Amino acid sequence: MINLTKLYCGLDSPSDPLRYGPDGSRDPGRGPEAAPTARTRKPIVVWTMSRRCNLHCVHCYTDSENRDYPGELTVDDARRMLEDLAEFRIPALLLSGGEPLAHPHFFELAAEAARLGLRLTLSTNGTLIDAETARRIRETGFTYVGISFDGLGKVNDQFRGRQGAFEAALAGVRRLKAVGQRVGLRFTLTRRNAAALPQIFELVEREGMDRVCFYHLVYSGRGSRIAVDDLAHADTRDVLDQICAWAVALESLDRRVEILTVDNHVDGVYLYLKLREGDPGRAEMVRRLLEWNGGGANASGVGIANIDACGNVHPDQFWQTATLGNVRERPFSQIWTDESHPLLAGLRNRLPLLKGRCGRCRWKPLCGGSFRVRALQATGDAWAPDPACYLTDEEIAG
Numbered sequence: 324m325i326n327l328t329k330l331y332c333g334l335d336s337p338s339d340p341l342r343y344g345p346d347g348s349r350d351p352g353r354g355p356e357a358a359p360t361a362r363t364r365k366p367i368v369v370w371t372m373s374r375r376c377n378l379h380c381v382h383c384y385t386d387s388e389n390r391d392y393p394g395e396l397t398v399d400d401a402r403r404m405l406e407d408l409a410e411f412r413i414p415a416l417l418l419s420g421g422e423p424l425a426h427p428h429f430f431e432l433a434a435e436a437a438r439l440g441l442r443l444t445l446s447t448n449g450t451l452i453d454a455e456t457a458r459r460i461r462e463t464g465f466t467y468v469g470i471s472f473d474g475l476g477k478v479n480d481q482f483r484g485r486q487g488a489f490e491a492a493l494a495g496v497r498r499l500k501a502v503g504q505r506v507g508l509r510f511t512l513t514r515r516n517a518a519a520l521p522q523i524f525e526l527v528e529r530e531g532m533d534r535v536c537f538y539h540l541v542y543s544g545r546g547s548r549i550a551v552d553d554l555a556h557a558d559t560r561d562v563l564d565q566i567c568a569w570a571v572a573l574e575s576l577d578r579r580v581e582i583l584t585v586d587n588h589v590d591g592v593y594l595y596l597k598l599r600e601g602d603p604g605r606a607e608m609v610r611r612l613l614e615w616n617g618g619g620a621n622a623s624g625v626g627i628a629n630i631d632a633c634g635n636v637h638p639d640q641f642w643q644t645a646t647l648g649n650v651r652e653r654p655f656s657q658i659w660t661d662e663s664h665p666l667l668a669g670l671r672n673r674l675p676l677l678k679g680r681c682g683r684c685r686w687k688p689l690c691g692g693s694f695r696v697r698a699l700q701a702t703g704d705a706w707a708p709d710p711a712c713y714l715t716d717e718e719i720a721g
Protein backbone atom coordinates (compact mmCIF):
# COMPACT_ATOMS: atom_id res chain seq x y z
CA MET A 324 0.00 0.00 0.00
CA ILE A 325 1.20 3.49 -0.83
CA ASN A 326 -0.17 6.21 1.41
CA LEU A 327 -0.53 9.02 -1.10
CA THR A 328 -1.86 11.45 1.51
CA LYS A 329 1.27 10.96 3.56
CA LEU A 330 3.81 10.87 0.74
CA TYR A 331 2.37 13.47 -1.61
CA CYS A 332 0.68 15.85 0.84
CA GLY A 333 2.72 15.23 4.00
CA LEU A 334 -0.35 14.45 6.14
CA ASP A 335 -0.02 11.75 8.82
CA SER A 336 -2.44 8.84 9.18
CA PRO A 337 -2.97 6.40 12.08
CA SER A 338 -1.55 3.45 10.14
CA ASP A 339 1.65 5.18 9.00
CA PRO A 340 3.80 3.39 11.58
CA LEU A 341 2.91 0.06 9.93
CA ARG A 342 4.14 1.30 6.57
CA TYR A 343 6.88 3.76 7.40
CA GLY A 344 8.09 2.64 10.80
CA PRO A 345 7.21 3.32 14.44
CA ASP A 346 8.37 6.91 14.14
CA GLY A 347 7.26 7.31 10.55
CA SER A 348 4.70 9.96 11.29
CA ARG A 349 6.99 12.02 13.48
CA ASP A 350 10.44 11.59 12.05
CA PRO A 351 10.29 11.11 8.30
CA GLY A 352 13.97 11.93 7.91
CA ARG A 353 14.96 8.65 9.56
CA GLY A 354 17.28 6.50 7.48
CA PRO A 355 16.61 3.01 6.14
CA GLU A 356 18.84 1.48 8.85
CA ALA A 357 15.82 1.59 11.22
CA ALA A 358 13.81 -0.80 9.03
CA PRO A 359 13.26 -4.40 10.17
CA THR A 360 14.70 -7.07 7.91
CA ALA A 361 12.60 -9.43 5.82
CA ARG A 362 13.13 -12.02 8.57
CA THR A 363 12.16 -9.87 11.53
CA ARG A 364 9.20 -8.08 9.92
CA LYS A 365 5.88 -9.60 11.05
CA PRO A 366 3.14 -9.86 8.42
CA ILE A 367 -0.29 -8.31 8.26
CA VAL A 368 -2.42 -11.43 7.81
CA VAL A 369 -5.32 -11.45 5.38
CA TRP A 370 -7.64 -14.23 6.49
CA THR A 371 -10.06 -15.38 3.83
CA MET A 372 -12.65 -16.56 6.36
CA SER A 373 -14.85 -18.27 3.79
CA ARG A 374 -15.08 -18.45 0.01
CA ARG A 375 -18.85 -18.05 0.10
CA CYS A 376 -20.10 -14.73 -1.27
CA ASN A 377 -23.53 -13.31 -2.05
CA LEU A 378 -22.14 -11.39 -5.07
CA HIS A 379 -20.23 -12.49 -8.20
CA CYS A 380 -17.60 -9.82 -8.91
CA VAL A 381 -15.77 -10.00 -12.22
CA HIS A 382 -12.32 -9.51 -10.63
CA CYS A 383 -12.82 -11.75 -7.56
CA TYR A 384 -9.45 -13.33 -6.68
CA THR A 385 -11.11 -16.26 -4.88
CA ASP A 386 -13.56 -17.00 -7.73
CA SER A 387 -16.31 -17.09 -5.10
CA GLU A 388 -19.94 -18.09 -5.43
CA ASN A 389 -22.91 -18.22 -3.08
CA ARG A 390 -22.52 -21.83 -1.94
CA ASP A 391 -20.82 -23.96 0.69
CA TYR A 392 -17.21 -24.89 0.09
CA PRO A 393 -15.99 -28.15 1.64
CA GLY A 394 -13.01 -28.32 4.00
CA GLU A 395 -13.11 -24.80 5.43
CA LEU A 396 -11.70 -24.26 8.95
CA THR A 397 -14.00 -25.15 11.83
CA VAL A 398 -14.55 -22.70 14.68
CA ASP A 399 -12.08 -24.67 16.83
CA ASP A 400 -9.47 -24.65 14.04
CA ALA A 401 -9.96 -20.91 13.66
CA ARG A 402 -9.67 -20.26 17.40
CA ARG A 403 -6.35 -22.13 17.55
CA MET A 404 -5.11 -20.17 14.56
CA LEU A 405 -6.10 -16.84 16.13
CA GLU A 406 -4.27 -17.73 19.36
CA ASP A 407 -1.13 -18.48 17.38
CA LEU A 408 -1.41 -15.23 15.39
CA ALA A 409 -1.77 -13.26 18.62
CA GLU A 410 1.23 -15.00 20.22
CA PHE A 411 3.24 -14.39 17.03
CA ARG A 412 2.35 -10.71 17.47
CA ILE A 413 1.22 -9.92 13.94
CA PRO A 414 0.56 -6.19 13.52
CA ALA A 415 -2.97 -6.57 12.08
CA LEU A 416 -5.54 -9.12 10.93
CA LEU A 417 -7.70 -8.33 7.91
CA LEU A 418 -10.91 -10.36 7.75
CA SER A 419 -11.78 -10.99 4.13
CA GLY A 420 -13.53 -13.49 1.86
CA GLY A 421 -15.60 -14.33 -0.13
CA GLU A 422 -17.87 -12.19 1.93
CA PRO A 423 -16.71 -12.43 5.57
CA LEU A 424 -20.10 -11.29 6.90
CA ALA A 425 -21.64 -14.36 5.25
CA HIS A 426 -19.59 -16.57 7.61
CA PRO A 427 -22.01 -18.07 10.17
CA HIS A 428 -19.57 -17.47 13.05
CA PHE A 429 -18.21 -14.11 11.90
CA PHE A 430 -18.91 -12.15 15.09
CA GLU A 431 -17.89 -14.98 17.41
CA LEU A 432 -14.49 -15.26 15.72
CA ALA A 433 -14.00 -11.51 15.34
CA ALA A 434 -14.74 -11.05 19.06
CA GLU A 435 -12.25 -13.79 19.90
CA ALA A 436 -9.59 -12.08 17.76
CA ALA A 437 -10.28 -8.77 19.49
CA ARG A 438 -10.13 -10.44 22.93
CA LEU A 439 -6.69 -11.81 22.01
CA GLY A 440 -5.53 -8.27 21.25
CA LEU A 441 -5.37 -8.55 17.46
CA ARG A 442 -5.81 -5.28 15.55
CA LEU A 443 -8.80 -5.93 13.31
CA THR A 444 -9.81 -4.57 9.92
CA LEU A 445 -12.62 -5.78 7.66
CA SER A 446 -12.93 -5.99 3.89
CA THR A 447 -16.55 -6.45 2.77
CA ASN A 448 -18.86 -5.86 -0.16
CA GLY A 449 -21.06 -3.92 2.28
CA THR A 450 -24.36 -5.33 1.08
CA LEU A 451 -25.12 -7.33 4.26
CA ILE A 452 -24.72 -4.47 6.75
CA ASP A 453 -28.03 -3.67 8.39
CA ALA A 454 -28.24 -1.38 11.43
CA GLU A 455 -27.67 -4.23 13.91
CA THR A 456 -24.66 -5.55 11.96
CA ALA A 457 -23.18 -2.05 11.85
CA ARG A 458 -23.58 -1.73 15.62
CA ARG A 459 -21.92 -5.10 16.24
CA ILE A 460 -19.02 -4.29 13.91
CA ARG A 461 -18.39 -1.07 15.81
CA GLU A 462 -18.67 -2.79 19.20
CA THR A 463 -16.30 -5.57 18.18
CA GLY A 464 -13.57 -2.98 17.76
CA PHE A 465 -12.69 -2.98 14.06
CA THR A 466 -10.24 -0.17 13.42
CA TYR A 467 -11.41 0.18 9.82
CA VAL A 468 -13.98 -1.26 7.39
CA GLY A 469 -13.27 -1.14 3.65
CA ILE A 470 -16.24 -1.45 1.29
CA SER A 471 -15.83 -2.27 -2.39
CA PHE A 472 -17.27 -0.06 -5.12
CA ASP A 473 -16.18 -0.21 -8.74
CA GLY A 474 -18.20 2.65 -10.12
CA LEU A 475 -21.53 4.27 -9.51
CA GLY A 476 -24.95 2.67 -9.94
CA LYS A 477 -25.18 0.21 -12.79
CA VAL A 478 -21.43 0.24 -13.53
CA ASN A 479 -20.79 -1.04 -10.02
CA ASP A 480 -23.62 -3.57 -10.31
CA GLN A 481 -22.14 -4.98 -13.52
CA PHE A 482 -18.76 -5.43 -11.79
CA ARG A 483 -20.44 -6.96 -8.75
CA GLY A 484 -22.70 -9.29 -10.69
CA ARG A 485 -25.91 -8.21 -8.94
CA GLN A 486 -28.46 -5.52 -9.59
CA GLY A 487 -28.91 -3.26 -6.57
CA ALA A 488 -25.44 -3.99 -5.17
CA PHE A 489 -24.46 -0.32 -5.34
CA GLU A 490 -27.44 0.92 -3.31
CA ALA A 491 -27.07 -1.89 -0.78
CA ALA A 492 -23.35 -1.15 -0.27
CA LEU A 493 -24.02 2.57 0.03
CA ALA A 494 -26.64 1.86 2.70
CA GLY A 495 -23.99 -0.22 4.49
CA VAL A 496 -21.56 2.73 4.43
CA ARG A 497 -24.20 5.05 5.88
CA ARG A 498 -25.12 2.63 8.65
CA LEU A 499 -21.49 2.27 9.64
CA LYS A 500 -20.96 6.02 9.61
CA ALA A 501 -24.09 6.40 11.76
CA VAL A 502 -22.54 4.30 14.54
CA GLY A 503 -19.19 6.12 14.30
CA GLN A 504 -17.28 3.35 12.53
CA ARG A 505 -14.21 4.36 10.48
CA VAL A 506 -15.08 3.36 6.93
CA GLY A 507 -13.63 3.68 3.45
CA LEU A 508 -14.09 2.83 -0.19
CA ARG A 509 -12.12 0.25 -2.20
CA PHE A 510 -11.97 0.77 -5.96
CA THR A 511 -10.24 -1.53 -8.47
CA LEU A 512 -8.87 0.40 -11.44
CA THR A 513 -9.63 -0.97 -14.90
CA ARG A 514 -10.29 0.38 -18.39
CA ARG A 515 -14.00 -0.14 -17.75
CA ASN A 516 -14.28 2.23 -14.81
CA ALA A 517 -11.33 4.66 -14.77
CA ALA A 518 -13.50 7.36 -16.38
CA ALA A 519 -15.71 7.26 -13.26
CA LEU A 520 -12.93 8.58 -11.00
CA PRO A 521 -14.36 12.11 -10.64
CA GLN A 522 -17.68 10.63 -9.50
CA ILE A 523 -15.88 8.34 -7.08
CA PHE A 524 -14.07 11.35 -5.58
CA GLU A 525 -17.43 13.05 -5.25
CA LEU A 526 -18.98 10.00 -3.58
CA VAL A 527 -16.16 9.77 -1.04
CA GLU A 528 -16.55 13.42 -0.13
CA ARG A 529 -20.34 13.40 -0.06
CA GLU A 530 -20.54 10.33 2.18
CA GLY A 531 -17.80 11.58 4.50
CA MET A 532 -15.66 8.45 4.04
CA ASP A 533 -12.46 8.33 6.03
CA ARG A 534 -10.32 6.53 3.52
CA VAL A 535 -10.20 5.47 -0.13
CA CYS A 536 -8.01 2.68 -1.54
CA PHE A 537 -7.37 2.51 -5.29
CA TYR A 538 -6.43 -1.07 -6.22
CA HIS A 539 -4.41 -1.87 -9.31
CA LEU A 540 -5.69 -4.97 -11.09
CA VAL A 541 -4.05 -8.29 -10.21
CA TYR A 542 -4.58 -11.12 -12.68
CA SER A 543 -5.72 -13.74 -10.20
CA GLY A 544 -8.92 -15.77 -9.76
CA ARG A 545 -11.62 -14.23 -11.97
CA GLY A 546 -9.31 -11.18 -12.30
CA SER A 547 -7.14 -13.29 -14.64
CA ARG A 548 -10.01 -13.30 -17.15
CA ILE A 549 -10.15 -9.51 -17.29
CA ALA A 550 -6.38 -8.91 -17.54
CA VAL A 551 -7.13 -7.34 -20.93
CA ASP A 552 -9.04 -4.66 -19.03
CA ASP A 553 -5.95 -3.50 -17.15
CA LEU A 554 -5.11 0.14 -17.79
CA ALA A 555 -2.58 1.09 -20.44
CA HIS A 556 0.54 2.56 -18.81
CA ALA A 557 -0.22 6.10 -20.01
CA ASP A 558 -3.69 5.81 -18.50
CA THR A 559 -2.28 4.61 -15.16
CA ARG A 560 -0.09 7.72 -15.05
CA ASP A 561 -3.10 9.86 -15.86
CA VAL A 562 -5.10 8.20 -13.06
CA LEU A 563 -2.29 8.82 -10.57
CA ASP A 564 -2.15 12.47 -11.66
CA GLN A 565 -5.91 12.80 -11.13
CA ILE A 566 -5.69 11.25 -7.67
CA CYS A 567 -2.78 13.54 -6.71
CA ALA A 568 -4.68 16.61 -7.89
CA TRP A 569 -7.71 15.54 -5.87
CA ALA A 570 -5.57 14.92 -2.76
CA VAL A 571 -4.12 18.43 -3.05
CA ALA A 572 -7.61 19.93 -3.52
CA LEU A 573 -8.87 18.12 -0.40
CA GLU A 574 -5.89 19.35 1.57
CA SER A 575 -6.59 22.93 0.55
CA LEU A 576 -10.18 22.51 1.81
CA ASP A 577 -8.86 20.99 5.06
CA ARG A 578 -10.81 17.78 4.33
CA ARG A 579 -9.10 14.70 5.81
CA VAL A 580 -9.46 11.62 3.63
CA GLU A 581 -6.69 9.03 3.74
CA ILE A 582 -5.87 8.13 0.12
CA LEU A 583 -3.99 4.95 -0.63
CA THR A 584 -3.01 3.01 -3.74
CA VAL A 585 -2.62 -0.74 -3.52
CA ASP A 586 -0.84 -3.57 -5.37
CA ASN A 587 1.58 -1.52 -7.42
CA HIS A 588 4.64 -0.16 -5.63
CA VAL A 589 5.65 1.74 -8.74
CA ASP A 590 3.23 4.40 -7.49
CA GLY A 591 5.68 5.32 -4.72
CA VAL A 592 8.46 5.96 -7.23
CA TYR A 593 6.08 7.89 -9.46
CA LEU A 594 5.09 10.17 -6.57
CA TYR A 595 8.74 10.67 -5.68
CA LEU A 596 9.58 11.64 -9.28
CA LYS A 597 6.64 14.05 -9.39
CA LEU A 598 7.72 15.68 -6.13
CA ARG A 599 11.33 15.90 -7.25
CA GLU A 600 10.32 18.29 -10.01
CA GLY A 601 8.73 20.84 -7.67
CA ASP A 602 9.97 20.17 -4.15
CA PRO A 603 13.31 18.33 -4.00
CA GLY A 604 13.50 18.60 -0.19
CA ARG A 605 10.19 16.81 0.36
CA ALA A 606 11.06 14.36 -2.41
CA GLU A 607 14.17 13.32 -0.51
CA MET A 608 12.11 12.75 2.65
CA VAL A 609 9.69 10.61 0.62
CA ARG A 610 12.56 8.63 -0.85
CA ARG A 611 13.69 7.72 2.67
CA LEU A 612 10.19 6.65 3.70
CA LEU A 613 9.87 4.47 0.60
CA GLU A 614 13.26 2.96 1.26
CA TRP A 615 12.22 2.10 4.83
CA ASN A 616 9.04 0.55 3.46
CA GLY A 617 10.90 -1.46 0.81
CA GLY A 618 7.90 -1.68 -1.54
CA GLY A 619 7.13 -5.10 -2.95
CA ALA A 620 10.28 -6.53 -1.34
CA ASN A 621 8.56 -6.26 2.04
CA ALA A 622 5.05 -7.17 0.89
CA SER A 623 4.08 -10.67 -0.35
CA GLY A 624 5.75 -13.36 1.75
CA VAL A 625 7.25 -10.78 4.13
CA GLY A 626 4.90 -8.06 5.38
CA ILE A 627 1.73 -9.65 3.93
CA ALA A 628 0.44 -13.19 4.37
CA ASN A 629 -2.77 -14.92 3.46
CA ILE A 630 -4.53 -17.78 5.20
CA ASP A 631 -7.32 -19.14 3.03
CA ALA A 632 -10.63 -20.56 4.21
CA CYS A 633 -9.20 -24.09 4.39
CA GLY A 634 -6.16 -22.99 6.42
CA ASN A 635 -3.63 -22.96 3.58
CA VAL A 636 -0.96 -20.28 3.93
CA HIS A 637 -0.04 -18.23 0.85
CA PRO A 638 2.46 -15.38 0.26
CA ASP A 639 -0.51 -13.06 -0.32
CA GLN A 640 -4.20 -13.36 -1.09
CA PHE A 641 -3.66 -13.27 -4.86
CA TRP A 642 -1.05 -16.05 -4.79
CA GLN A 643 -3.40 -18.99 -4.27
CA THR A 644 -1.28 -21.22 -6.56
CA ALA A 645 1.55 -21.38 -3.98
CA THR A 646 0.88 -23.03 -0.61
CA LEU A 647 3.48 -22.79 2.14
CA GLY A 648 1.69 -25.05 4.65
CA ASN A 649 -1.63 -25.51 6.42
CA VAL A 650 -2.49 -24.18 9.88
CA ARG A 651 -4.29 -27.45 10.70
CA GLU A 652 -0.95 -29.26 10.44
CA ARG A 653 1.45 -26.61 11.74
CA PRO A 654 0.89 -23.24 13.41
CA PHE A 655 1.15 -20.23 11.10
CA SER A 656 4.10 -18.94 13.15
CA GLN A 657 6.10 -22.07 12.27
CA ILE A 658 5.10 -22.12 8.61
CA TRP A 659 6.02 -18.44 8.22
CA THR A 660 9.44 -18.72 9.83
CA ASP A 661 10.43 -21.91 7.97
CA GLU A 662 12.35 -20.72 4.90
CA SER A 663 12.96 -24.18 3.48
CA HIS A 664 10.22 -23.41 0.95
CA PRO A 665 12.15 -21.99 -2.05
CA LEU A 666 9.46 -19.45 -2.94
CA LEU A 667 9.36 -18.03 0.59
CA ALA A 668 13.16 -17.89 0.70
CA GLY A 669 13.17 -16.14 -2.69
CA LEU A 670 10.55 -13.61 -1.67
CA ARG A 671 12.57 -12.76 1.44
CA ASN A 672 15.61 -11.94 -0.68
CA ARG A 673 14.09 -11.07 -4.03
CA LEU A 674 16.10 -8.14 -5.31
CA PRO A 675 19.00 -10.24 -6.69
CA LEU A 676 16.47 -12.56 -8.40
CA LEU A 677 14.63 -9.88 -10.36
CA LYS A 678 15.03 -10.11 -14.13
CA GLY A 679 14.74 -7.83 -17.15
CA ARG A 680 13.89 -4.20 -16.54
CA CYS A 681 13.14 -4.89 -12.83
CA GLY A 682 16.61 -6.45 -12.47
CA ARG A 683 18.37 -3.38 -13.86
CA CYS A 684 16.03 -0.74 -12.43
CA ARG A 685 17.57 2.01 -10.30
CA TRP A 686 14.44 2.16 -8.12
CA LYS A 687 14.58 -1.43 -6.87
CA PRO A 688 15.29 -0.36 -3.26
CA LEU A 689 12.10 1.72 -3.25
CA CYS A 690 9.78 -0.41 -5.38
CA GLY A 691 11.16 -3.87 -4.60
CA GLY A 692 10.12 -5.16 -8.03
CA SER A 693 6.48 -4.33 -7.28
CA PHE A 694 3.99 -7.22 -7.38
CA ARG A 695 5.56 -10.61 -8.08
CA VAL A 696 2.37 -12.63 -8.50
CA ARG A 697 1.33 -10.35 -11.38
CA ALA A 698 4.66 -11.11 -13.09
CA LEU A 699 4.02 -14.81 -12.49
CA GLN A 700 0.48 -14.68 -13.89
CA ALA A 701 1.59 -12.74 -16.97
CA THR A 702 4.77 -14.68 -17.82
CA GLY A 703 4.94 -17.88 -15.75
CA ASP A 704 8.08 -16.54 -14.01
CA ALA A 705 7.76 -14.95 -10.56
CA TRP A 706 10.99 -12.98 -11.06
CA ALA A 707 10.12 -11.51 -14.47
CA PRO A 708 9.33 -7.78 -14.75
CA ASP A 709 5.99 -6.65 -13.35
CA PRO A 710 3.89 -5.95 -16.48
CA ALA A 711 2.04 -3.15 -14.65
CA CYS A 712 5.20 -1.03 -14.28
CA TYR A 713 4.41 2.19 -16.09
CA LEU A 714 7.76 3.97 -15.71
CA THR A 715 9.64 4.60 -18.95
CA ASP A 716 13.02 3.04 -19.73
CA GLU A 717 14.56 6.49 -19.23
CA GLU A 718 13.01 6.80 -15.78
CA ILE A 719 14.34 3.47 -14.55
CA ALA A 720 17.83 3.86 -16.06
CA GLY A 721 20.87 5.23 -14.28
Ligand code: SF4
Pocket residue numbers: 588589592680681682684685686687690691692693708709712713714719
Ligand atom coordinates in the same frame (compact mmCIF):
# COMPACT_ATOMS: atom_id res chain seq x y z
S1 SF4 B 1 11.13 -1.68 -13.34
FE1 SF4 B 1 10.49 -3.11 -11.73
S2 SF4 B 1 11.63 -2.45 -9.89
FE2 SF4 B 1 11.66 -0.75 -11.36
S3 SF4 B 1 9.96 0.57 -10.82
FE3 SF4 B 1 9.25 -0.85 -12.42
S4 SF4 B 1 8.36 -2.60 -11.29
FE4 SF4 B 1 9.62 -1.42 -9.85
